Amino acid sequence: MLSNIRIVLVQTYHPGNIGASARAMKTMGLENLLLVNPRCFPDPEASRLAAGAEDVVANARVVTSLAEAVGDCVQVVGASARLRSLPLPHFDEPADMAETLVANASDDPVALVFGRERFGLTNDEIRHCSHQVSIPANPDYGILNLSQAVQVLAYEVFRAWRQRPDSGFRAPRPSPERQPTREQLGHFHDHLSRVMQASGFITQPHARTEDQLQALFARARPSRKELSLLRGLLSALEERPDDT
Incomplete structure (x- = not known):
């Protein structure tokens, strides 16, 4: 550990x-x-x-x-x-x-x-x-x-x-709720930024808005599985045809 x-x-x-x-x-x-x-x-x-x-x-x-x-x-x-x-x-x-x-x-x-x-x-x-x-x-x-x-x-x-009951050195055990890496979170935030700009939610890069959203997800601490679901949602929004 x-x-x-x-x-x-x-x-x-x-x-x-x-x-x-x-x-x-x-x-x-x-x-x-x-x-x-x-x-x-x-x-x-x-x-x-x-x-x-x-x-x-x-x-x-x-x-x-x-x-x-x-x-x-x-x-x-x-x-x-x-x-x-x-x-x-x-x-x-x-x-x-x-x-x-x-x-x-x-x-x-x-x-x-x-x-x-x-x-x-x-x-x-x-x-x-x-x-x-x-x-x-x-x-x-x-x-x-x-x-x-x-x-x-x-x-x-x-x-x-x-103070942990398992404080001996041991092999890591896989967990279903593993946290995403900083690199994975970075890709998610880049994806979210692209979708926000393409949707018109923001018309130009807005550091304050993006900082607040990063803080929100840092507090929420989504698991890797949950982050994958969010990425899937963003991809679905990107693929949706424009309303005409």
């Missing part, structure tokens, strides 16, 4: 933070690390700061976009301050996030995404996430180092995993 949980670091500036994050991961049983466009990697400082988790650093996969990093995931949680301009489901408590993430990891890949040291994730990157999570902290000084944030959320994930 824990092998299905990946940590994604976006454009990390200091290679030492990659190593420190790898160390934080390994202490909590997580070893699946993806790096999106790191400034400097591989780097001796990353290995030095790993301090026993050099294997996590050595096996880290480097990709060029967040979409590539999470496309096959059924849940993607962005660690950030709450962005009300993007109404994605938000976990105010990391423990609640961890329980959901671990449950979904029983059958499919999931991801925790961390942004840049200075300003975190951009709005466009948050749009690749299905949820957001914040770490409660001192309101007068709530600044966490990147590896500290990884440690806090990794601990919550490990704690949630330990």
